[in-house]
Amino acid sequence: MxxxxxxxxxxxxxxxxxxxxxxxxxxxxxxxxxxxxxxxxxxxxxxxxxxxxxxxxxxxxxxxxxxxxxxxxxxxxxxxxxxxxxxxxxxxxxxxxxxxxxxxxxxAGVTAATSGAAVLGAPLGHDFCIISLSNLLTPEPLIEKRLRMAAEGDFALCLYNPRSHHRKDALRKACAVLLETLSGDTVCGWVKNIGRDGMEKKVLTLRELPDEEVDMFTTVFIGSSSTRNIAGRMVTPRGYENKVD
Amino acid sequence: MxxxxxxxxxxxxxxxxxxxxxxxxxxxxxxxxxxxxxxxxxxxxxxxxxxxxxxxxxxxxxxxxxxxxxxxxxxxxxxxxxxxxxxxxxxxxxxxxxxxxxxxxxxAGVTAATSGAAVLGAPLGHDFCIISLSNLLTPEPLIEKRLRMAAEGDFALCLYNPRSHHRKDALRKACAVLLETLSGDTVCGWVKNIGRDGMEKKVLTLRELPDEEVDMFTTVFIGSSSTRNIAGRMVTPRGYENKVD
Missing domain, CATH: 3.40.1010.10 (Tetrapyrrole methylase, N-terminal domain)
Structure with missing residues (x-):
């Protein structure tokens, strides 16, 4: 066969x-x-x-x-x-x-969540969600509900398709939903063209994220409440340090 | 350096x-x-x-x-x-x-969520969450809250560490939380020893899942409401078929 x-x-x-x-x-x-x-x-x-x-x-x-x-x-x-x-x-x-x-x-292959995470540091080091912001195949209310649940559950979050031809403001809308629950100081990051020529990355806050220029080759990361910016790297601790200190 | x-x-x-x-x-x-x-x-x-x-x-x-x-x-x-x-x-x-x-x-490497998914079919074909059931580094109430939010958001869900020496009933407890929201008919699956000798897998329902023998080398998958058992494969459609039919 x-x-x-x-x-x-x-x-x-x-x-x-x-x-x-x-x-x-x-x-x-x-x-x-x-x-x-x-x-x-x-x-x-x-x-x-x-x-x-x-x-x-x-x-x-x-x-x-x-x-x-x-x-x-x-x-x-x-x-x-x-x-x-x-x-x-x-x-x-x-x-x-x-x-x-x-x-x-x-x-199986390496998906953008983990290849992009490797570029930024370790943003997905503890429980996390992946949500696509494309509304081509998913109703917008379901996307918004999932963003709310991810924020309420204090997950780290990885967003695929943060912008498309049909939905140029997808990331701005998603940030508005997340900011109902999350602090503007939440550590965030994005990676463009992961593993390709012209790769770019940035670590920033959720307050700054809505104004970023993202495209369909960008993967976006939103931290949990324990995510930190350590010398420019985005890190969500698993919790070993609490066991040690 | x-x-x-x-x-x-x-x-x-x-x-x-x-x-x-x-x-x-x-x-x-x-x-x-x-x-x-x-x-x-x-x-x-x-x-x-x-x-x-x-x-x-x-x-x-x-x-x-x-x-x-x-x-x-x-x-x-x-x-x-x-x-x-x-x-x-x-x-x-x-x-x-x-x-x-x-x-x-x-x-970056291929994590158990996607390598295990490949064995079962395509359980993570749409938005999903990964949650570890290990309470070594995470308080149990936070694990339970995340399970609830994943269920309410109708995410597909992948569970790491479904059993450990200290927490033999972790999967049973997690299923009880999920069954407060999800149907017992929800399509589920598990894979043991992914990519190693002695690999095993099973597709079943959430009603049956609490009684399964899992170990620390098992990865567990819980479907969303759209996940189906297609000829023994666990599949969460992305939604293309709705665009076509």
Missing amino acids: AVVYAVGIGPGKPEYMTQEAADVIARCECIGGYTVYIDLVKDQYPDKEFFSTPMKKEVDRCRMALKFAQDGRDTALVCSGDAGVYGMAGLLLELLPEYPGADVQVV | AVVYAVGIGPGKPEYMTQEAADVIARCECIGGYTVYIDLVKDQYPDKEFFSTPMKKEVDRCRMALKFAQDGRDTALVCSGDAGVYGMAGLLLELLPEYPGADVQVV
């Missing part, structure tokens, strides 16, 4: 991929993904069949992959970050029953 | 490590970590200096690493999963100001 592998390749450059992901891509006959990601790997494999669809054509892309597998050809569907976090893994599994003879396996 | 690299090596076998992590370990003069993890990498590098401390001696381990760096020797402190998620990265950054001349850099 041929398999579609949903492969997370991490934040960008090949060095952020796991060996498992590299092995699976090397082994598969067909490789598909969003055009930008295909361009990242295409040159390495002149003998493979590549396919891609533009953004927002995710369903078509998954169906193409499942059809290849149904025809007996192992196929890698490549996603940035992790294939299971706002990625294609779930959609492939939803469509799979329509493609008898094909199977789906997920190959 | 010599550096302590907090290196996440993923869930177990070397193939789940990123190329960046493998390169950093190969380059460093000294390598430290929890004994079990050191044993995983020791044989590959006969010419390096290794150091380890038992569990619960995390502060000592970080101080040893920072001292090596202060003495001018690049050092890798190896953690399973990601070094910034309940790992050593935060503690190193907290202690760093006491070690002038040393620096700390974090190398």
Whole structure:
């Protein structure tokens, strides 16, 4: 039985991929993904069949992959970050029953929450939430409710998709919701172009965050009440120091 | 300036490590970590200096690493999963100001939330929370509050440390809290020994979860209201299918 592998390749450059992901891509006959990601790997494999669809054509892309597998050809569907976090893994599994003879396996990768956290320090060192601010697939009231619950639970928080063409003020709105509960002094940070050329980062406060210029390649971090700015690094302690002192 | 690299090596076998992590370990003069993890990498590098401390001696381990760096020797402190998620990265950054001349850099890895999710299907395909049930470093009322907020926000949820020597009933207690808000039919799953020999997994309901035998090497997943069991796979849809149908 041929398999579609949903492969997370991490934040960008090949060095952020796991060996498992590299092995699976090397082994598969067909490789598909969003055009930008295909361009990242295409040159390495002149003998493979590549396919891609533009953004927002995710369903078509998954169906193409499942059809290849149904025809007996192992196929890698490549996603940035992790294939299971706002990625294609779930959609492939939803469509799979329509493609008898094909199977789906997920190959984990480093998602932007942890690759971005590594750049800033350790903002996700204790319990945390990940919320996407994109309202393309989620109703805005649900996004706001989740922001409120994250703030009330004193979680550290990582925000994906803080700005899109359709929602330029998404981060400003999210900060307004969070500031109903959280202090303006809450330590925050953002990273742009994680693991790619032109990477930028900043550690700041929640009071300052709404005025920051973020884009669709920015990942945003909001601290919990225990998060600190230690010499420019954003750190959410796990609590070892309390056991020691 | 010599550096302590907090290196996440993923869930177990070397193939789940990123190329960046493998390169950093190969380059460093000294390598430290929890004994079990050191044993995983020791044989590959006969010419390096290794150091380890038992569990619960995390502060000592970080101080040893920072001292090596202060003495001018690049050092890798190896953690399973990601070094910034309940790992050593935060503690190193907290202690760093006491070690002038040393620096700390974090190398991201695949954390159990996403490696375990890949085994089960795609349980974390939409907004989610990660909560540790260990009460060693967190007061129980805060753990319970976060469980309540995660349930009220209809997040998918990943639980680390569902059982420990000191807290054998942690998962049962957490389920009782979640069942105040969530349906007993909520789709759940667990994975034991992710990426290692003896890996096991199960997809079940929240009603059944309290009676499961979990251990400290088990990662538990609780679905949101949209999570489904599709042919034995746990899937939290991102929502593409609503756009299509």
